[in-house]
Structures are given as C-alpha cells and as structure tokens.
Amino acid sequence: MEHVYLDHNATTPVDDSVLEAMLPYLRGRYGNASSRHELGTAARKAVNIAREQVAALVNVQPSQVIFVSGGTEANNMFVRGTAGYLKPTQIAVSAIEHPCVAKPAQDLARQGWKLRKLAVTGDGEVELGDVDEALKEPTGVVSVMLANNETGVIQDVAAVAERVRRAKAWMHTDAVQALGKIPVDFAALNVHAMTLSAHKIYGPKGAGAMVMDKRLQIRPIIHGGGHEQGLRSGTENVPAIVGFGAACELAAGRMPELASRLTAMRERLEGGLHGLGAVIFGEHAPRIPNTSYFAFRGIVGETLVIELDKEGFAVAPGAACSSANPEPSATLIAMGVEAELARGAVRFSLGAANTAQQIDDFLRALSAAVTRLRSMTAVAA
Numbered sequence: 372m373e374h375v376y377l378d379h380n381a382t383t384p385v386d387d388s389v390l391e392a393m394l395p396y397l398r399g400r401y402g403n404a405s406s407r408h409e410l411g412t413a414a415r416k417a418v419n420i421a422r423e424q425v426a427a428l429v430n431v432q433p434s435q436v437i438f439v440s441g442g443t444e445a446n447n448m449f450v451r452g453t454a455g456y457l458k459p460t461q462i463a464v465s466a467i468e469h470p471c472v473a474k475p476a477q478d479l480a481r482q483g484w485k486l487r488k489l490a491v492t493g494d495g496e497v498e499l500g501d502v503d504e505a506l507k508e509p510t511g512v513v514s515v516m517l518a519n520n521e522t523g524v525i526q527d528v529a530a531v532a533e534r535v536r537r538a539k540a541w542m543h544t545d546a547v548q549a550l551g552k553i554p555v556d557f558a559a560l561n562v563h564a565m566t567l568s569a570h571k572i573y574g575p576k577g578a579g580a581m582v583m584d585k586r587l588q589i590r591p592i593i594h595g596g597g598h599e600q601g602l603r604s605g606t607e608n609v610p611a612i613v614g615f616g617a618a619c620e621l622a623a624g625r626m627p628e629l630a631s632r633l634t635a636m637r638e639r640l641e642g643g644l645h646g647l648g649a650v651i652f653g654e655h656a657p658r659i660p661n662t663s664y665f666a667f668r669g670i671v672g673e674t675l676v677i678e679l680d681k682e683g684f685a686v687a688p689g690a691a692c693s694s695a696n697p698e699p700s701a702t703l704i705a706m707g708v709e710a711e712l713a714r715g716a717v718r719f720s721l722g723a724a725n726t727a728q729q730i731d732d733f734l735r736a737l738s739a740a741v742t743r744l745r746s747m748t749a750v751a752a
C-alpha cells in the first residue's frame with residue numbers, strides 16, 4: 372500500500388534535484404575539503420558554494436554560517452558554547468523548546484545556572500510580559516524558537532530579541548521548523564545566533580548550520596582539527612553540505628508558491644476537522660502553513676495514529692509513545708491544555724508533494740477511525 376506521508380515536521384524526503392547535486396560528491400568527487408590537491412579543492416569549492424546558498428536564504432554573509440551535523444548539534448552548541456564563556460547567571464528558554472534546547476539548558480542548571488522557562492499563552496505564543504519579568508534577573512543566554520515543531524505557532528522572536536539585547540544577553544532562535552516555510556531573515560529577527568537543519572527542507576539528514584553574529588563568543592563543544600573557523604572540528608560531510616545548499620536554493624525559489632498551496636490544503640483539512648468536532652491547538656496564533664495539531668476528546672492520539680497508519684496515512688502522535696499511559700506533550704501542558712486532551716494530540720504536517728485529494732481521503736479515513744474508536748470506548752464503558 373502506498374502511504375500518504377503527512378509527517379513533514381519529522382522529516383522530509385530528499386528532493387530529486389538535491390540528490391542530483393549530492394551524487395557526484397558520493398562518487399568521483401570524494402575529496403577531503405581540507406586537502407591541498409585537486410580533489411580536495413573541488414570539495415572545498417562545493418562547500419563554499421553551499422555556504423553561500425545557505426547564507427542567501429537567511430540573509431547573512433557566508434562566513435556567518437558554521438556547518439554542523441544538524442539542528443540538535445547547533446542548539447547544543449549555542450547553549451553550551453555561549454555558557455562556556457560566561458559566569459553562571461540565568462538562562463531563559465521558552466517552555467516549548469525542542470528537547471535539544473531544553474535538555475542542555477537543564478544541564479546548565481546543574482552547573483550553577485538558574486534556568487527560567489518562559490511562559491506561553493493558551494495559543495502557544497511566548498508571553499512578552501513574562502520575558503520582561505524574566506529579564507529583571509541578570510541573564511546571560513536566551514533561546515526562543517521561531518516556529519514550534521508541534522503546533523507550528525510562529526513566535527515574535529524580534530520582539531523577544533529587542534528585550535534581550537537591552538538586557539545585554541545573547542539571543543538565539545531555533546529556526547529549524549520555520550526555514551523553507553516562511554521567510555527567515557537573520558537581521559530582521561535581530562538575533563545573535565540561529566539554528567538550521569537540512570532534513571526538514573528536502574535536504575539530507577545529518578547536516579545543519581549554526582548561523583552567528585560575528586561578535587557572539589562561543590566555545591566549541593567539539594574539538595579537533597579546527598574546521599569551520601575553529602568552531603566545529605571534524606571532516607566536513609561534503610555530500611550532505613552540498614545537499615543542504617541545494618535544498619536552500621530550492622526553498623528560496625518555491626517558498627511563496629509552496630506556502631500558499633499548503634495554506635489552502637491546511638484550511639481544507641481544518642474545515643473538515645471542525646466538522647468532526649476536533650480541538651485544534653494554536654489555531655488562533657500565526658502558524659507555519661503546513662502544520663495542524665489537533666485532538667478528539669476521549670481518543671488517545673497514539674491509538675488514532677496507529678489506526679490511520681493501517682489505512683495508509685502517516686501522521687504523528689503528540690505524546691511520547693510506547694507506554695499505556697503516554698506522557699502528554701510538554702508544549703501542550705505549557706499551553707494549559709488538560710493532560711487528558713493533550714494525550715489525544717495528533718500532528719499533521721504537509722509537504723510539497725501532498726494534494727487536495729489526499730486531504731479528502733485523509734478526512735474520510737479519520738472520520739471512520741474516530742467513529743470506530745468512539746464506539747469501542749462506548750462498548751468498553
């Protein structure tokens with residue numbers, strides 16, 4: 372059975388044009404970008420072109436782009452790397468950050484830092500009043516994501532950054548879920564650092580970037596041969612970096628068209644969801660165009676995801692899997708959603724290859740699954 376893939380916030384397929392760009396570097400052009408001979412300089416040239424492509428998409432100088440292994444590494448690098456140069460004060464991160472920001476921040480809290488979680492509204496937007504409150508304490512480091520991976524809610528990062536700069540702290544945004552879906556402009560966001568990942572924008576897994584203001588003082592977390600301006604040692608993953616660059620160019624070229632197409636499909640989906648009585652999280656906040664996060668009262672999200680998978684539709688549960696009583700999503704709990712409803716969460720995330728027909732087919736399968744599960748619960752009760 373051909374699956375309909377509706378989980379693009381987890382990862383995206385590698386675009387054919389991206390794969391074509393990568394293949395030569397997996398075959399004949401296998402040089403180490405640090406080598407002096409022709410194969411090495413060809414690899415170095417390819418890495419530099421990719422650096423220009425990534426830089427162009429987020430409006431920075433190529434030298435501000437540090438290639439790393441992905442979003443997880445860039446987020447760890449920011450939190451640990453900036454803290455490495457500061458005396459412990461407060462680190463403030465939003466209550467809805469991805470674990471690769473939240474966990475290194477917790478780790479700093481074990482090393483003398485004070486960890487402050489910034490509150491969000493019921494619609495999943497960081498509360499600027501709480502940012503002001505937090506910044507009354509001496510603060511070294513702040514991180515607020517640009518778009519949330521579960522709800523898709525877009526944060527007012529520029530407004531947070533303005534406050535953080537006034538407080539003389541370093542400001543970072545995790546733009547992994549925003550890139551390729553909405554315009555991402557480093558200067559307009561006014562941040563000191565930003566995280567990007569290739570595999571969410573039709574590039575390969577295992578490549579990403581830390582985009583930095585040159586004044587940001589950051590201590591490397593991986594030491595070695597001094598690659599990437601001494602900030603991230605390790606032989607460059609040339610094919611993946613080339614693919615990342617090609618994916619950025621692809622994103623730049625098609626973003627407006629893609630965004631309007633995905634928005635129309637999401638509206639079609641959410642019209643149907645309302646008809647079925649679903650609760651949609653973050654519905655009234657600005658959101659990236661491809662994401663819808665919803666729940667049906669009385670139905671466990673993971674059960675619904677398994678039912679839909681049997682019907683050929685790939686979506687994601689909002690709660691940690693593999694237990695009888697799954698942990699509800701920390702993002703939804705921070706938004707004040709009751710644990711019971713949060714356990715029902717299902718994330719639907721569209722991508723470039725989805726069609727309106729697939730939305731209609733999905734809604735039919737969803738309606739049938741909800742009816743089936745409701746009748747089972749009624750029998751059990």
Ligand code: PLP
Nearest residue numbers: 441442443469520545547548568
């Ligand atoms: N940040 C966010 C918001 C994400 O959604 C993800 C991936 O799920 C990451 C960071 C991690 O990126 P990577 O998979 O490239 O390590």
